[in-house]
Amino acid sequence: MNEPSEKPRLLIADDEAANIGALVSALRDYAQLTVARNGTEALERGNACNPDLYLLDIKMPGIDGYEVCRRIRADTKQKTVPVIFITSLDAEQDESLGFEVGANDYITKPFSPAIVRARVKTQIELKRHRDHLEALAEARARQLVHSERLATLGTLAAGVAHEINNPLTCISAYSELLGAMQQQIASEHRAVLEEKLDAGDPVLNFIDNCGKYAATIFDSCDRVARIVSSMQTYSKREKDNPQPTALADCVDKALQLCSHTVKYGIDTQVDIPSDLPELIVQPQQIEQVLINLINNGSHAIQEINEEGVIKIQARLDGDKVILTVHDSGPGIPPEKLDTIWEAFYTSKGDKGTGLGLSISRGIIEEHKGTISVENPAEGGARFTITLPTQSHSE
Template structure:
């Protein structure tokens, strides 16, 4: 097994010698006598652990630690400060910067060996867990991809043949039962399509295809679909459009349509009386113009503890087997991922008068 590597950063040769004698038999050691030299060496060949002196000319240990922890490529390297300073404020500062431990001077070889050994073992276990988790995640995605495609293959002819028989069958009872079969098959197909889309976005990245499009015809289509869904359940559908909306915008029209369809479909699904609403306006956030969509309903609302959780994989606000609203809970996961791909944000709120409001923001980019 390859020996683990330890970088010693100290401007005092005597300290480097003591640390080397303490660790040299068990680890491969690298040395630097300044923060700048250490930074260059660490970026070229990342060690498994760093023993870092605080008091050094030029770039001190705190500054080097800050740089390393701000870089995704080096932030996971464990850092142990080696210092003669024992003030509580300095110790707190180092730990807040991301160091995992302190060694105080004069250096005790036994303590050095024990602490380095313990922290490297913890790092090895953490790396192993991350590897196993990554492998499990890849296996899950591959399984979902494979199963989803296998399920869609027989569903397509089932739906098609059922539709053909429905068009030719005259017996009302048979038509009723065939309609139930078709409805269930279509619902299952929708779940399969969600699984396939989830696998596609995770596997291929699903980069958005941004292009200019006319906003009014797009919103007219969304409005027509929302009203049709609402009317089918006897619900009202209110649409409010900001007069300041531009004529055209640049975004991924297909992806935006999918996200809004999911939000509006959920709003209708979870509303038994009252209505749903869609408001579209121009909103400035942190000085950046955004296109904001608000989808509201007068439905069951969301438990406050679930407002964030509902955007996770396979999650519904009510996860019980007997819940009133079936589904895998992938719709909002897909909505979140697509929104992030469009450089936007999505979140849920409970309306003061009851029901919920889903907010979607994407950058307002003009052609």
């Protein structure tokens, strides 16, 4: 349905010009009108303009009003759009057939313009409320699925992180040792062995390749270690205490911690008013969110350019602080705007864990705030966080 501030869209289908004229003059101030002269036209135009309500005459040449209504109800896109029949037939069986095929209301001719307007408005209001409730229910269901996933992830995280860490340290340390041994053998013994062995001898191959393999194992361990550390951050979250915190300090610390990942050529611009009230938050968690967003912005910029800007701005809005992180990268593909929040979704292959945004959203929601993203007209991706000035995470 279109925005409540816009006029609703109505489709009127009637084969009699006089009826159409009467309906148009009754409704033109209230709604945007599309007119059809028969059932086929009603279906075609309805498909094209997605009306908020159909006003259908029953008796029309070709496809009659009942059939139009049946087809609307069978169309997944339009099946909940209200249909009002307008007809001179007032026999009871016609009314009951009308309701059977899915009509919402019935107006008999001759009608008074006031009644037509009142009935149409009632159906439009009902539809608005229904759409609103459906949207709320859908958002709530999505939120529940998300919180459940995060809760499961949190429970798993502590255990998995602990179990993985010991063997991981061992693999990592031995791969490093192996690499060092390979270097030593290659520099001190390879020349001697080369004289004694054929060029393609497996021993020489082993000496040449073992270092690369050891380095690959070491890098992979590093990636696993990063995932484990993200998981630990997640599971340790509730242990920090909320405390009065200046957002500007969190931003400073996050930028310091990102200095090795935010490459030369990327300008970070911070604009936080000095009189912004302190927030009752877990500072390290908010820093963690900022680090994730700044790193993501920096990666995004590097995808398309050597240079770019990450703007971090904050302002007070009533009892909320609004913090935005806006990068000049390529933005987020529209079809991925929901997916990016999912745990383990990454477009960075081995270089990303896909946990950054999922963890960030969890942190902000625990602080009773919201986090969202958009691709603004001026380009890039802009993440917006709202945090209450009074409340704190419990």
